[in-house]
Amino acid sequence: MREHVKAGEKSFKGIPVSAGVCRGKIIVLRENKPSIPHYSISDEQVPKEMERLERALAETRRQILDVQRQVQEGVGAEHATIFDAHLLVLEDPLLIEEVTRAIQTGKVNSEYAFSEFAQKYAATLSKIEDDFLRERVADIRDVSERILNNLMGLDGIDFRHLKEPCIIIAEDLVPSQTALLDRNMVLGFGTDGGSKTSHTAIMARSMQIPAVVGLQDLSKRLETGQYALLDGYNGVVILDPSDQTLFEYGQLERKQVDLQEHLKGIHDQPAVTLDGKHIILSANVEQATDAVAVKACGAEGVGLFRTEYLFINREILPTEEEQYAAYRSVAAALKPAPVVIRTLDLGGDKFLSHLQIPQEMNPFLGWRAIRFCLQQKDLFRVQLRAILRASVEGNIKMMYPMISCLDELNKANALLEEYKAELKCENVPFNPDMEVGAMIEIPSAAVASNVLAKHAKFFSIGTNDLIQYSLAVDRLNEKIAHLYEPTHPAILQLIRMTVEAAHKNGIWVGVCGEMAGDPVLVPLLLGLGVDELSVAPPTVPQIKFLIRRLKMEDARKLADYALQCDSGVEILARAQILAREIAPSLFENNI
Secondary structure (H helix, E strand, O other): OOOOOOOOOEEEEOEEEEOOEEEEEEEEEOOOOOOOOOOEOOHHHHHHHHHHHHHHHHHHHHHHHHHHHHHHHHHOHHHHHHHHHHHHHHHOHHHHHHHHHHHHHHOEOHHHHHHHHHHHHHHHHHHOOOHHHHHOHHHHHHHHHHHHHHHHOOOOOOHHHOOOOEEEEEOOOOHHHHHOOOOOOEEEEEEOOOOOOOHHHHHHHHHOOOEEEOOOOHHHHOOOOOEEEEEOOOOEEEEOOOHHHHHHHHHHHHHHHHHHHHHHHOOOOOOEOOOOOEOEEEEEEOOHHHHHHHHHHOOOOEEEEEHHHHOOOOOOOOOHHHHHHHHHHHHHHHOOOOEEEEOOOOEOOEOOHHHOOOOOOOHHHOOOHHHHHHHOHHHHHHHHHHHHHHHHHOOEEEEEOOOOOHHHHHHHHHHHHHHHHHHHHOOOOOOOOOOEEEEEOOHHHHHOHHHHHHHOOEEEEOHHHHHHHHHOOOOOOOOOHHHOOOOOHHHHHHHHHHHHHHHHOOOEEEEOOHHHHOOOOHHHHHHOOOOEEEEOHHHHHHHHHHHOOOOHHHHHHHHHHHHHOOOHHHHHHHHHHHHHHHOHHHHOOOO
8 A cells, every 4th residue: 555645646545345446537426415395284185195105115116126127137136136125125014104104193294204214214223233234224225215206206316417437426325326327437436434345335346346435524525526546456535646646556557457468368278277286167157147257257167056046036936947948048058067056045135025934033044045945845846847957958066055964965855856756757858967066054064074975976165154154253244344254273174174075975075155266265275175166257367367376285285384273364364475476466456
């Protein structure tokens, strides 16, 4: 990070949330909230006000679903689920009851009744100690503004008026505004508030728009038309950057361009280490159309097809034919590369509103994934039959999520055999030798991996949940986020235990969690014996670049050190040193 501010320029420090550098004129967006009308109504006018409220809620739902559809088409189904939280606000019975009561008993207009409720709701959340819940205030505000605008016949902020590319500086941007930014006209953005885990930050990263949040009162200190540079790598906005600063950032951008050109040059090359070890480098996908992205990034197939995104954000369940078509199209497009399909992983942060799944105190430890499917056998049957039918392509593999014990694996496999027999009786073709594996993402599964390996053809380690469950850490809660430690010695021991059990029983093991997409941690995973990595498509080129500069001898030395070390911090430091030594250009983002 640059230590000295050049003469004539001003530098403002914030939180980097989306990588990249941009420069240009800024547009400052200051909130210009309309005054909320407040007037009394008669008993006869109450039904009319209730009707106005219902129309506004329906129109808001239509708008949010439209935004969700655009996000799904533009940046992927996983990011579109952000707006499930917005839809939940509209379905909150407390909202309907409180606003209805205010209209009926207080005899006030619907705008005022709703505004009063929304302010109290947001204020209550803001006071909660949990940072994650406090950040959901942005979701409440996003939905509330839409409802009020619809009640008053107003339009929200419209970015379509932009005439030239610019940097947006605002007090805040709500998720739905961020989702609709035109990447050709918005070079980047900075906001006074926000954090790395906010939905706005997540949207910025998914859209690859450079962004800095937590800039305090910057929107009050700058004016539209001023010239600035925004550094999304280091979290800095520089007003009136000097020639020297522009030169330094020009050098950084040239390095990034050179790196991108080099990454393009290895697109068709395999992920092979300097000493000849071939690592299968796959991609994570969410829908059938993602096959294009898999080819474009140079991955060797799909290591995780998240099938739950075929189920959510829709009014009815997908049919067997619909699922079959989706699975087979991906397999056919990528043949002979493997496509690993994960069976339904609903629950936790992904839900089906029309199935009336009851709310749970702790959904991540509740009725989800394989537990849900084993009890919802009709739904599971449709999916397993669709996967089996698609397996005729010859390159489909399947795995179950959240396996905690052998009993669950045996029950799932017994159902699979039952549906194989059904298809055979119906003379419907399928691949009888389709590989079936288990995800290792619960500590009990890792500890019992030697037993599970005798009944599975492969393992895929879901490091996100494995870390979360092992360390009892909600990684989205900023108060304890520092405890979410991928290099914690216990995590590495669980990974090593799983790998050894897999290899002892003659099966392969992959990693499909975020650790697999972190260049710093990849050598450590490979040193621990992992055979396959599956990452988000945009990450594939960087991971391939690093693997092709790595010696397995160095990776094993790092793993040996890590398994003997008592400190996750020291392990991470050693991993960072090795990664920077072998691929320094991946880390040249500082000025």
